Amino acid sequence: MRPPCQHWRLCRAAGRFLQPSQPLSQQPWQRRRPRLGNGRGLPESRLARRAAAVESETLTATTGGLALEVRDVDRQHSRPEDLLRFEREGFFACPQLVSQEEAAALGKLLREVQSSEECELAALKHQVRVQHGSRIAGKCRDAAACKAKLRDLERRGEVSFFQYFNLHRYSDEVRNIAMSPRLSFWAARLLGVPRVRLYQDAVFMKRPGDGPTEWHSDLGLAPFDTNSFVTIWFALTPVPERGGSGLCFAIGSHRDFALSYHGNPEEDLSGRYEVTAPGGMTPGDATFHHGWTLHSAARVPEAEGPRLAWAVSFIADGARLLRTNPGAKLSEQEDAVSFEAWIHEVKGGAVVDHPLVPLVPEAF
Known part of the structure; x- marks a missing residue:
């Protein structure tokens, strides 16, 4: 495990947003969050067809010779002490x-697909x-128009990454x-529940610059009244031992109820958590986080190529x-593209219980 990320400064509490070290007045979370409209990734007719397919098909979990069945090593690596570590620290690294x-x-x-x-x-x-x-995004009819709107922001390093949301809605194989x-x-093992539903997937492309x-x-970006939520983050390109761009975690932050209840949104949280990250990662290595x-x-780093990950x-x-009008509350969030297509159909x-949040077949 690499040393704590000393160049990070933790700074936002109530909204669950923190930011690397820079003057507080320049924090990106202070900007107005734009409404995302009805960005659903697919036309409504195609979403309906995909929903029907998810609901009616029997999933095989094999694609092009790739079969992700449960292995003996998966059972061996999900021992009680491993599950306890995830519960205590809020993340867990799983090589290969x-x-x-x-x-x-x-x-x-x-x-x-992407x-x-x-x-x-x-x-x-x-x-x-x-x-x-x-409003501005709606006027961008093609890739060239979008790139023109982003050019100055990219030059200033204000674009963090590109997200390719919900490729599973485009591809049966995915x-x-x-x-x-x-x-x-x-x-299911990490959450301690019998079965889970697929909420979203996304490819993250982070380029030098x-x-x-x-x-x-x-x-904080999702519309669910639950604590039972886990993300699996796969490295698709190598992450160096030092100086790479893997995920960095604030240990135990998922258990910090006092942060959101008593915290000041402008409070500097430096020293509140131990911050760490897994070491170098090769394609196929993964982390789980609550x-x-x-x-x-x-x-x-500028000397490296783009970092690709799948979450x-x-x-x-x-x-x-x-309960309380989640669509209106969360419609400005970056992840709204994952729930806008179905949220108004669930009270x-x-x-x-919606086909766009499909129930995953039980794994034994």
């Missing part, structure tokens, strides 16, 4: 959650929404992997939607 051969096949598949014209445009428009708001027995086994990723917790665990990522998030089956406070 998928083998190097599986990682190569997975990376190839994800690159093929590089489609449809996915590229969706990722660019999403970044324009985040930076400029949905969906089968995201809902595979191996991933659902780990998610992109800014650092803000400290944040995933559940939905409330604060995490961030550094810049990619898959699960909630416990039976989790409920936030506030009700159990989330």
Whole structure:
């Protein structure tokens, strides 16, 4: 495990956002968060067809020779002491959650899907929404128009990464992997629940020159009234032992109830947590982090190529939607593209049971 990330300064409490060291007045979270409109990644007709497919098909969890079944090593590495460490610290590192051969096949598949014209445009428009708001994003009809809106921001390092959301809605192969027995086994074991639902997946592309990723917790961006939320983060490209751009975690932050209850949003949280990160990662290595665990990522060194990672998030089956108008409250969040397509079809406070948040087959 590499030493704590000493160049990070923890600074936002109530909103669960923290940021690397810089004058407090310049923190990006102080900017107005733009509305994301109805950015759903797919036309409504295609979403409906995909929902019907998820609901009616029997998932095989195999794709192009890649079968992510539960292995003996998965059962061996999910011992009670490992689960206790996750419960206590809020994250857990798992070398070779998928083998190097599986990682190569997975990376190839994800690159093929994300590089489609449809996915590229969706990722660019999403970044324009985040930076400029949905009104301006709606005027961007093609990739060239989006890139023009982002050019100055990229030059100043104000774009942290590009997100290719919910590739499982574009590709049956990606969906089968995201809902595979191996991933659902780990998610259910770490959360201590019988079954889980797939909430979202995203490929993160962080290029040299992109800014650092803000400290944040995933559940702060999601519309669920639950603590049972876990994200699996796969390295698709190597992360160096030192100076890389893997995730950095604030240990135990997911258990810090006092932070959001008593905390001042402008309080400097330096020293409140021990901050650490796994060591170097190779493709196929993964980390798991709890939905409330604060995490961030550094810049990619200029000498390296783009860093690619794939994150898959699960909630416990039976989790409920936030009661008080969650759509209006969260519509300005960056992850709104993952729930805008279904949130108005689930009553506030009700159990989330929707084909776009599919129940994953039970893994034994």
